[in-house]
Structures are given as structure tokens and as C-alpha cells.
Amino acid sequence: MLTSHRLRGWALPTPGGGKEGRGRVLVVGGGRTTPGGVLLAAEAALHAGAGKLQIATARSVAPGLALRIPESMTVGLPEDDDGELTPAGAETICELAEGCAAVVIGPGLSRVGVAEELLGRVVPDLDSSLVLDALGLAYLTAYPDGVAHLDGRSVLTPNTREIARTLGVPESEVEADTPHRVTDLARRTRAVVVSGTATSWIASPDGRRWRDESGTQGLGVSGSGDVKAGVIAGLLARGAEPAQAAAWATYAHGRAGERLAVRVGPTGFLARELLSEVPRVMAELSS
Numbered sequence: 355m356l357t358s359h360r361l362r363g364w365a366l367p368t369p370g371g372g373k374e375g376r377g378r379v380l381v382v383g384g385g386r387t388t389p390g391g392v393l394l395a396a397e398a399a400l401h402a403g404a405g406k407l408q409i410a411t412a413r414s415v416a417p418g419l420a421l422r423i424p425e426s427m428t429v430g431l432p433e434d435d436d437g438e439l440t441p442a443g444a445e446t447i448c449e450l451a452e453g454c455a456a457v458v459i460g461p462g463l464s465r466v467g468v469a470e471e472l473l474g475r476v477v478p479d480l481d482s483s484l485v486l487d488a489l490g491l492a493y494l495t496a497y498p499d500g501v502a503h504l505d506g507r508s509v510l511t512p513n514t515r516e517i518a519r520t521l522g523v524p525e526s527e528v529e530a531d532t533p534h535r536v537t538d539l540a541r542r543t544r545a546v547v548v549s550g551t552a553t554s555w556i557a558s559p560d561g562r563r564w565r566d567e568s569g570t571q572g573l574g575v576s577g578s579g580d581v582k583a584g585v586i587a588g589l590l591a592r593g594a595e596p597a598q599a600a601a602w603a604t605y606a607h608g609r610a611g612e613r614l615a616v617r618v619g620p621t622g623f624l625a626r627e628l629l630s631e632v633p634r635v636m637a638e639l640s641s
């Protein structure tokens with residue numbers, strides 16, 4: 355089980371002195387009606403210690419996000435009449451990903467078919483650590499070996515429904531034995547997998563598995579998963595290995611929720627309120 359003592363013995367890499375030494379993160383996703391997921395993941399990456407931030411999102415909302423996150427370089431991607439990303443932006447995403455330490459794809463994407471096609475044009479060309487979140491997982495349903503070329507430098511953050519879809523089993527089977535199915539997915543995809551509700555499970559392709567019971571029911575709120583995905587990416591950018599980034603991010607995310615629950619109540623806090631708590635938790639763990 356993950357504990358503060360165990361994580362202190364698995365210390366994160368010391369952040370570099372400058373922004374270049376702390377790695378660059380690219381966050382891809384969002385649309386005209388769902389820019390918030392990208393915003394949360396992007397800010398979380400910086401709060402976790404990434405040095406530089408790039409955002410690629412729908413052209414109609416890119417200027418607003420650039421103003422909302424002045425620390426970022428934000429690029430608008432082609433969108434359809436409904437404001438959803440289209441596969442035509444794949445080349446731009448690949449260009450932005452060059453030289454990045456970590457790429458997050460998925461927050462705010464709304465259409466499965468588009469996600470599959472867009473990622474099918476992008477992921478095979480990536481050579482950085484990768485976090486697939488939300489509908490980004492649809493790519494692995496279509497291409498089960500789609501992240502194998504990254505040699506374990508991927509982290510997946512599926513819910514039980516997404517695990518079931520990717521493995522081709524009923525969701526009830528995943529709910530009945532989540533740790534086994536998380537481990538199965540990690541082995542099949544050759545990626546680190548993070549999933550769970552009251553209890554979170556983290557599995558690596560080599561069979562290692564960790565249990566985390568931090569957190570509160572208040573974390574079951576819109577945007578909470580986007581924050582966790584961004585924290586994972588920020589830690590990857592700093593040089594953490596994928597399983598370590600997933601473990602630290604999951605524990606810090608859970609403890610941040612517990613702290614907010616004490617101040618606000620078990621429910622009622624917002625995902626964006628986690629952003630300021632996560633670095634405080636990590637700083638205490640690293641002290």
C-alpha cells in the first residue's frame with residue numbers, strides 16, 4: 355500500500371534549476387464546449403513541477419485559454435462545426451510534441467471516433483512519455499499495441515468502463531476484480547495503468563502493483579481526473595519514471611482531497627481547488 359513513508363523512500367528526481375531542466379509538457383484536448391479539462395490538466399502539470407507548458411486545443415477557445423494560463427504557449431487546432439477537434443490537427447500536434455518530456459492527450463475530447471483517428475495519426479510518431487486520459491483511451495481500443503513503441507513510458511488513467519472496453523470484457527467483471535484487470539491491462543498495453551474509486555490501483559507492465567486508499571468521496575467531481583493526469587505529466591517531465599509518477603500523483607491527489615474535505619466538507623469542493631493543495635502535499639512528502 356502507498357504510504358507517506360514508502361513514497362519518501364521513493365524520492366522524486368530533484369527539479370532542475372531552470373525551466374528547461376524541469377521538462378516541457380504538451381496537453382492536447384478540449385473543444386468549444388469542453389475547454390476546462392485542458393485547463394485543469396495544464397495547470398496541474400505546472401503545479402507538479404514541469405518547467406514549460408504547451409497547449410493544443412480547439413481554435414475557437416485557444417485565445418481564451420492562452421489568457422487564462424499566461425505561462426503557456428497555446429496553439430489552436432482545426433475544429434468542426436460543433437467546435438470539436440478534427441484529425442486535421444495531427445501534424446501540428448506532432449510538431450509541438452518534438453522535444454517535449456511528456457504529452458497528455460484526452461482531457462475534454464468528446465467523440466470516440468475522432469479521438470481514435472486523431473490519436474492514430476499522432477501517437478505512433480511520439481517519442482516522449484505519454485499520458486492517455488479520458489477519451490484518449492479509445493485509441494487503445496482500436497489499436498491495442500498502440501503505445502508499445504514507447505517501451506513502458508506511458509501512463510493510462512482509465513475508469514472501469516474504459517478498462518472493460520479496452521479489454522473487451524463486461525464492466526461488471528472489472529468492478530468485481532479491479533486489481534486483476536488493471537494488472538491485465540498494464541501487461542497487454544505495456545503501460546502503467548492507474549484506476550479505481552475509493553481504492554486506487556496502480557500496475558506496471560512488469561507485474562508490480564500498488565494500492566492507494568487516500569482520498570475522499572469529494573474527489574468524484576468533474577475535472578478531478580484531469581487534475582490527476584496533469585500531475586502525472588508534470589512529474590514525468592521532471593524525470594520521474596512512469597510508475598513513480600503515477601504513484602506520487604495518485605497519493606498527492608488523494609491527500610489533497612482529504613485536506614479540502616476537512617475545510618469544506620466531504621463534498622462540495624471543486625477540482626480546481628486541488629491545484630494549490632497538490633504541491634503542498636508533495637513538498638511535505640519530499641521534506
